Amino acid sequence: MATRDRLAETFPPQSFARRAGIVAGVGVPAGLAIMSFIVWVFPPLYDAFWGATCSTADVWLVCSGFLQRGFTAGILIGITAPVVGAYLVNRQMALIGEALAHTAFGGVAIGLFIGAAVPGLDYPLLFALVAAAIAALGMQWIAVNTDGYADIPIAIMLTGGFAVGIAVISYGVVFSATVESYLFGDILFVPFRNVQLMVGLTLVVAGVVAATHKQLLFITFDREAARLARIDVWFYDTLLIVLTALVVVAAMQVLGAILVAGMLVIPVAAAMQVTGSFNGGLVLSVVFGQVAVLGGILVSYALNIATGATIILVAIAVYLLALLVGTVLGR
Amino acid sequence: MTPAIDAENVRFAYGDTPVLSGVSLTVEESEFLGLVGPNGSGKTTLLKILLGLKTPDSGSVRLFGTPARSFTDGTRLGYVSQQSSEADATMPVTVREVVRMGRYAHAGIRRLSDEDRRAVDEALDRTGITDLADRRINRLSGGQKQRAYIARALASEADLLALDEPTVGVDADSVERFYRLLDELNDEGITIVLIEHDVGLLAEHATTMACLDGELYAHDETRPFLESDALERVFGSARAVRADALGGDALGGTTDASAGDADPIVEDADAPVGGN
Numbered sequence: 042m043a044t045r046d047r048l049a050e051t052f053p054p055q056s057f058a059r060r061a062g063i064v065a066g067v068g069v070p071a072g073l074a075i076m077s078f079i080v081w082v083f084p085p086l087y088d089a090f091w092g093a094t095c096s097t098a099d100v101w102l103v104c105s106g107f108l109q110r111g112f113t114a115g116i117l118i119g120i121t122a123p124v125v126g127a128y129l130v131n132r133q134m135a136l137i138g139e140a141l142a143h144t145a146f147g148g149v150a151i152g153l154f155i156g157a158a159v160p161g162l163d164y165p166l167l168f169a170l171v172a173a174a175i176a177a178l179g180m181q182w183i184a185v186n187t188d189g190y191a192d193i194p195i196a197i198m199l200t201g202g203f204a205v206g207i208a209v210i211s212y213g214v215v216f217s218a219t220v221e222s223y224l225f226g227d228i229l230f231v232p233f234r235n236v237q238l239m240v241g242l243t244l245v246v247a248g249v250v251a252a253t254h255k256q257l258l259f260i261t262f263d264r265e266a267a268r269l270a271r272i273d274v275w276f277y278d279t280l281l282i283v284l285t286a287l288v289v290v291a292a293m294q295v296l297g298a299i300l301v302a303g304m305l306v307i308p309v310a311a312a313m314q315v316t317g318s319f320n321g322g323l324v325l326s327v328v329f330g331q332v333a334v335l336g337g338i339l340v341s342y343a344l345n346i347a348t349g350a351t352i353i354l355v356a357i358a359v360y361l362l363a364l365l366v367g368t369v370l371g372r
Numbered sequence: 373m374t375p376a377i378d379a380e381n382v383r384f385a386y387g388d389t390p391v392l393s394g395v396s397l398t399v400e401e402s403e404f405l406g407l408v409g410p411n412g413s414g415k416t417t418l419l420k421i422l423l424g425l426k427t428p429d430s431g432s433v434r435l436f437g438t439p440a441r442s443f444t445d446g447t448r449l450g451y452v453s454q455q456s457s458e459a460d461a462t463m464p465v466t467v468r469e470v471v472r473m474g475r476y477a478h479a480g481i482r483r484l485s486d487e488d489r490r491a492v493d494e495a496l497d498r499t500g501i502t503d504l505a506d507r508r509i510n511r512l513s514g515g516q517k518q519r520a521y522i523a524r525a526l527a528s529e530a531d532l533l534a535l536d537e538p539t540v541g542v543d544a545d546s547v548e549r550f551y552r553l554l555d556e557l558n559d560e561g562i563t564i565v566l567i568e569h570d571v572g573l574l575a576e577h578a579t580t581m582a583c584l585d586g587e588l589y590a591h592d593e594t595r596p597f598l599e600s601d602a603l604e605r606v607f608g609s610a611r612a613v614r615a616d617a618l619g620g621d622a623l624g625g626t627t628d629a630s631a632g633d634a635d636p637i638v639e640d641a642d643a644p645v646g647g648n
Contacts, residue, residue, distance in 0.1 A: 319469055
C-alpha cells in the first residue's frame with residue numbers, strides 16, 4: 042500500500058524525461074562554467090583576497106597558508122551545510138546526512154587504497170563523492186520501495202558504509218594520520234585542490250537551492266499540497282538527498298565523517314528557536330554556522346584542541362544560547 | 373462543456389478492505405457539490421482519487437477532460453485537507469509563507485511576482501487573517517490555522533476547490549464567514565467540492581449534493597436530493613446506527629450533524645432501506 046502510494050507520487054509520469062532534459066540542458070553548461078571558475082578564476086581571487094588580508098593584518102592567523110585554506114573551507118561549509126540542513130531537519134531527515142557521511146568515508150577508504158596503487162588516481166574525495174551519490178540514490182530507491190526514510194535503512198547504510206571503509210583500510214596500507222583526517226577532520230590539512238572542490242560544490246548547492254527553494258520548502262512543509270500543485274515530489278526528494286551528499290563530502294575534510302551531521306543540524310536547530318519564519322531561519326542558520334566555524338577555529342587555535350570537535354561544541358553552545366533566548370522571547 | 377470532474381466506476385481498496393466500489397460521479401464546472409456520508413464511508417479517499425492524489429484500483433477519473441493522473445496544471449486545483457500537515461507543529465514558518473505556497477504552482481522556479489503577492493494579500497484579506505500574516509503558524513488556534521490553509525487554497529486562484537471538512541474546530545462566526553466566502557467564489561464560477569458533516573448547513577449553500585457510503589447513493593440538485601431517500605438509506609445502513617433511532621438523532625449520532633437542521637429530512641423515515 043505504502044509503496045503504491047509512494048510510487049503514485051512520482052507523477053506526472055511524463056515529466057521525468059522532460060525534467061531530465063532540463064537538468065542536462067542547464068546542468069552541463071552550468072557545470073562547465075563552475076569548472077572553469079574554480080580552475081582559472083578562483084585561484085587568483087583567493088590569492089588576492091588572502092594577500093590583501095595578510096598585508097592589512099600581518100598576523101600568523103591569516104598569513105599561514107594552512108589557516109587560509111582552513112578558513113576558506115570552513116566558511117564555505119558554514120554556508121552550505123545549514124542551508125541544506127534546514128530542509129532536512131524540518132523533515133525529520135537529520136540522520137541521513139550522518140549515514141551519507143559514513144558511506145562517503147567508505148569511498149575515501151577505497152580512494153586511498155586505489156590512490157596508493159595508482160598515484161594518478163590519488164583523489165579520495167572524488168571517490169567519496171561517488172560513494173555518497175550512489176548511497177543517496179540507493180537511499181531514495183529504498184524510500185520509494187519501502188516505508189520512506191525509516192531509521193532501519195539509515196542505520197544499515199550508516200554502519201555498512203563505515204564497515205566497508207574499515208575493511209578496506211585494514212586490508213591496504215594507509216597512513217593512519219590520513220585516515221584520521223577524514224574520520225575526525227583536520228582543518229590544517231586541507232589541500233588547495235580540495236578548497237577548489239568545495240568552492241565548486243558550494244556553487245552547485247547554492248545555485249540549485251536558489252532555483253528550487255520554493256519546491257523544496259513546499260515538499261518539506263506539506264507533501265500532499267505539493268503533489269496537488271503537481272510538483273514532482275520524488276524528483277525534489279532525490280535532488281535534496283543528492284545535495285546532502287555533496288555537502289557532506291565537502292564538509293568531511295573539516296569536520297570528519299563522524300561530525301558532519303552536526304553542521305547540518307545544530308545551526309538550523311538553533312535558528313528554529315529564535316525565529317518564526319522559514320526564510321528568516323535559513324539566513325539565521327547560516328549566520329550561526331559562520332559563528333560556529335570561525336569561533337571554533339579560533340578557540341581550537343587558542344586552546345590547541347581538535348578543530349572539527351571545537352566547531353561542533355561552539356555550535357552546540359550557540360544552540361543552548363538560542364534555546365535560552367527563545368524561551369525568554371516566548372517563541 | 374467538459375465537466376470539471378468525471379469519474380467512472382471507481383473502485384478502491386486498502387488491502388482486502390474495500391473502500392469504494394463502482395463510484396461514478398460527474399461534477400460540472402461552476403457546480404457546488406456537497407458530499408456527505410458516515411464516518412469511514414470513503415469520502416476523503418474519493419476526494420483524493422478525484423484530485424489525482426490517489427490511484428484507483430480500477431475505473432477512470434478525468435479532471436477538466438484530462439486523466440487525473442496525468443493532469444499537470446497544478447494552478448487549476450486547490451485543496452484544503454482534513455488534518456493539517458505534520459510539519460506545521462514544529463516547523464518555523466509564518467502564515468504568509470504558508471499562503472504563498474498557494475502561488476508556487478503558478479511561479480514554477482521563477483521568483484514570485486507582484487501578481488503573486490497581490491493574490492496572497494487578497495487571500496489573507498478575504499479570510500480575515502491579514503493581521504496574523506507574520507505569526508508563526510503553530511502559534512495559531514485551530515480555527516485560525518484552518519483559515520490560513522483556506523487562504524492558501526484561495527491564493528492559488530484555482531478553478532476547482534476541494535475542501536475536506538474544513539470547518540472542524542472552527543468557531544461559529546468563522547464558519548458563517550467561510551460559507552459566505554464559498555458562495556462568493558462559487559458565484560465567480562469556481563467549482564467547489566465540499567465534504568461536510570453538517571448536512572443542514574451544507575443544504576443551505578451547495579447547489580448539488582451527493583451521498584457516499586462505499587458506493588454513491590445519490591447525486592442530484594440539493595432540493596430533489598433532500599426529498600429523496602438517499603440520506604436515510606445511507607445513514608440508516610451505517611454501521612453505528614440503530615434502526616429504530618433513525619427518526620430521532622441518527623444523523624446526529626453518526627455524523628455529528630446538527631440534528632435540528634437535519635430533522636425534517638429524516639422525519640418521515642419509517643425504517644431504513646438496506647443500502648449495502
